[in-house]
Amino acid sequence: MIIIVAKQSIKGKVSKRSVVRGNLVDHEDKIIDIRHGQFQVELLQGGTGPTLVYLHGASGHAGWSPFLDHLAQSFRIIAPVQPGVGNSTGLEHLDTLWDLIIFYEDLIHELGLETLHLCGDDYGGMVAAELAAHCPRLIPRLALTAPFGIWIDDTPTLDIFALTPSERKHLEWFNPQNEPASNLLIQEDDQIGILEQELVNTQTAQAIGKFMWPIADHGLIKRAHRITMPTLLIWGDSDQIIPLPYAYAFQNLLPNSELTIIEQCGHLPHLERPRDYCNALTKFLST
Numbered sequence: 526m527i528i529i530v531a532k533q534s535i536k537g538k539v540s541k542r543s544v545v546r547g548n549l550v551d552h553e554d555k556i557i558d559i560r561h562g563q564f565q566v567e568l569l570q571g572g573t574g575p576t577l578v579y580l581h582g583a584s585g586h587a588g589w590s591p592f593l594d595h596l597a598q599s600f601r602i603i604a605p606v607q608p609g610v611g612n613s614t615g616l617e618h619l620d621t622l623w624d625l626i627i628f629y630e631d632l633i634h635e636l637g638l639e640t641l642h643l644c645g646d647d648y649g650g651m652v653a654a655e656l657a658a659h660c661p662r663l664i665p666r667l668a669l670t671a672p673f674g675i676w677i678d679d680t681p682t683l684d685i686f687a688l689t690p691s692e693r694k695h696l697e698w699f700n701p702q703n704e705p706a707s708n709l710l711i712q713e714d715d716q717i718g719i720l721e722q723e724l725v726n727t728q729t730a731q732a733i734g735k736f737m738w739p740i741a742d743h744g745l746i747k748r749a750h751r752i753t754m755p756t757l758l759i760w761g762d763s764d765q766i767i768p769l770p771y772a773y774a775f776q777n778l779l780p781n782s783e784l785t786i787i788e789q790c791g792h793l794p795h796l797e798r799p800r801d802y803c804n805a806l807t808k809f810l811s812t
Contacts, residue, residue, distance in 0.1 A: 526783040527776075529762075530801045550597035552589050556612060559628070559635055564615030566632060567606040572597025576638055577810065579604040580629075582647025583673075583685065583737070584698075584793075585729035586611040592799040599807050600642070605632060609732025622736045622743055626655050633663065642810050646670035646795055647767070648733055651745070657756075658748040666810055668757040670802075671767045671792055673737065674745045675778065680770045686734035693730070697765040699791040749778045756782040757809040759802060761790030783809075 552571025559566055569589055577600040579593065586606045593602050608628065609616030619625050629652070633641065643664045645653030650672025657667045673682065685693055756779050760772040769786070776784045785805045787794050794802045 528783065528785045528805070530785060530787045530798075530805065549594050552594075552597065552602070554589070557635065559615070559631055563618055564608055564628065565613065566608070566615075567612040569593070569604040569606075570602060572600055572602045574600045575810070576601045576603060576641040578633075578638075578641050578643050580643070580645035580649030580653050581606065581610075582645070582649045582670075583733045584647065585733070587796075590796065590799075592795040592803055595799060595803045596806065600810070603636065603638075603641075605629075607732060609735075610729050616732050616735070619735070622652075622655065625652065625736050626659050629656050630660055633660070638663070640665060642666045642668070644668040644670070644806065645672065647792070648673055648737060650674070651740075651743075652736075654745055654752060655743075655748070657754065658745070658751040661751050661753060664754055666755050666757075667752065668759065668806055668809065669775070670759040670794055671761065671764055671772075672775070673740055673767065674743065675771065675774055676740050677770055677774055680768055682740070682767055682771070684738065685766070686730055686737060697791060699793045699797045700761065700763045700789055746778065752779055753781055755809075755812075757806065758782055758784045759794055759805060760784065760786050761792060761794050761797065762786050762788050763790060764792045766792040 550571045552569060554567065554569050556565050557568055558564070567586070571589070571593075577596060579602060581587070581604065593604060596602055606613040608614060608619060619628060640663060643653050643657060645651070647670070650669040651674035653667065654669060654672060654674050657664050676682075683696070685696065758772055758775050760769060762769060772784055772786065776782050787798050787801050790797050
């Protein structure tokens with residue numbers, strides 16, 4: 526099934542506070558120890574309801590973003606920061622993507638989670654898909670937003686970690702015609718601004734890039750048969766980082782998946798169109 530979410534015209538003045546800011550739900554940012562202190566993991570959490578674990582993308586850790594704030598009205602949000610990013614440590618103990626997946630499995634057990642919905646965008650979507658393939662019984666529902674993880678020879682994705690920090694920053698991460706994204710750009714604490722800071726952060730690039738490439742050889746296609754839970758794919762129709770053909774490829778790879786395409790949206794639906802993104806995700810997870 527494919528659902529297309531059209532961009533609606535909004536008359537009158539748009540409240541930037543209600544769309545991109547505002548702490549609707551109290552949350553906390555804390556550090557927890559994993560494996561007897563081998564890892565210190567920065568963890569953002571807030572809200573009540575079914576547990577939803579969110580894995581951030583290649584842009585790094587952007588704090589308690591407005592979309593998390595909105596989702597926390599319906600779910601208990603847990604958003605870990607990957608080792609080597611932000612205040613999370615222990616990257617030196619992880620050599621492969623498989624090491625990273627086992628780390629997240631250990632984190633889930635440390636948090637005492639017996640079941641959880643899992644969501645990830647971009648690179649975090651790739652990790653979420655791998656974790657779902659590894660621990661399918663823990664995850665009743667999976668949501669992936671424009672994930673890396675597979676390769677199409679006719680439509681290769683850009684090696685963003687082969688670029689300089691300045692080149693990464695100036696990629697077309699979001700649709701410049703998207704009014705909410707444009708509004709974000711002019712705010713002091715805007716999420717796109719935070720994104721740009723992370724894209725030029727060498728520490729973040731090294732931590733994420735360590736597990737990203739080569740995408741074609743990670744083998745998700747070989748393990749995809751284990752991802753049997755209902756899965757939501759969310760994509761922007763003008764994504765220039767992971768273009769739309771990958772959305773259809775993922776949908777074909779995961780037979781129990783549905784695809785939501787958000788119009789006039791780039792690679793960052795959760796930041797560009799947080800209302801549409803949260804509505805689609807909440808509806809899917811509440812089914």
